[in-house]
Amino acid sequence: MKPPPFEYHAPRSLEEALTLLQGYGEEAKLLAGGQSLVPLLNFRLARPAALVDLNRIPSLAGIREEDGRLRIGAMTRQRTLEFAPLVRDRLPLLQEATTLVGHLPIRTRGTIGGSLAHADPAAEYPAVVAVLDGELVVRGPAGERILRPAEFFVSYLTTALRPDEVLVEVRLPMAPAGSGSAFEEFSRRAGDFAIVAIAALVQADGDRCHLARLAAAGAGPTPIRLQAAEEILERDGLSDRTLQAAAERAAELVEPESDIHASAAYRRQLTRVLTRRALLRARARSQGNPT
């Protein structure tokens, strides 16, 4: 099908985009890579009066390192993140997750900001932002707001973004020295959305675990930080037995629902299995062993 008619605007600055959004109220949609929005238009599941295209605003794209964080513009293409040396060296979890987003043509157009704003519960980037407790920088007529993942992701395909706001940047802490991370997911075919995905980051301190971070995607309406499972690792270390205990706890913490892709029980089981796998790989990487 073809999309319903809409007006098209291609502003050259963020200010111009914000003015357009204000004028249209709830009637406009921002266009980033179009990889989620255009199918919605074509199926007529979205019928905006206008599209405000962000692709001609260069200041919205780019990756830089500042104060121990990566600052990533919302319009940065997924393909750019996949190959950026800064991401590979400073935040390998983000690079690994990116390789699992859809297929090459999707990553070539798709943006990190578009994925976060779309807030598919099975998407990789929301889980990465959740596990790192990153900052989502939002600009609107009243100025800038900085939201944490727990505030930003509200429910299925729903965020705290207001209709007159633009997600402009994501700030993610870089991987601490001596840490290891892994992103594990299960999908029916390579490139499909995950049924369940797990992001893990651990930092060992001798026999102890100095820091553990875990988050799940596809196991609830939003990405879920698995804090009670993290606490097991930070308290009891990174032995095989503790990793298994954390995986069991993770499976209790998620809130999966049954749908056409998988039952809730299957998603819970995947959470258990993938958490253990992700932790095994993250632990090995933290010890300098490539996996």
Ligand SMILES: Cc1cc2nc3c(=O)[nH]c(=O)nc-3n(C[C@H](O)[C@H](O)[C@H](O)COP(=O)(O)OP(=O)(O)OC[C@H]3O[C@@H](n4cnc5c(N)ncnc54)[C@H](O)[C@@H]3O)c2cc1C
């Ligand atoms: C076949 C297929 C397979 C896919 N597989 C996966 C997958 O495995 N994992 C995955 O994560 N994704 C997958 N995707 C989705 C893909 O990653 C999209 O790129 C992503 O969801 C949306 O990014 P986009 O830049 O294309 O945004 P768009 O489609 O342009 O926009 C998506 C939504 O976000 C809003 N938006 C965009 N940018 C902003 C902004 N800066 N501020 C506020 N609102 C904004 C838009 O208005 C729209 O509502 C798949 C897509 C397809 C078609």
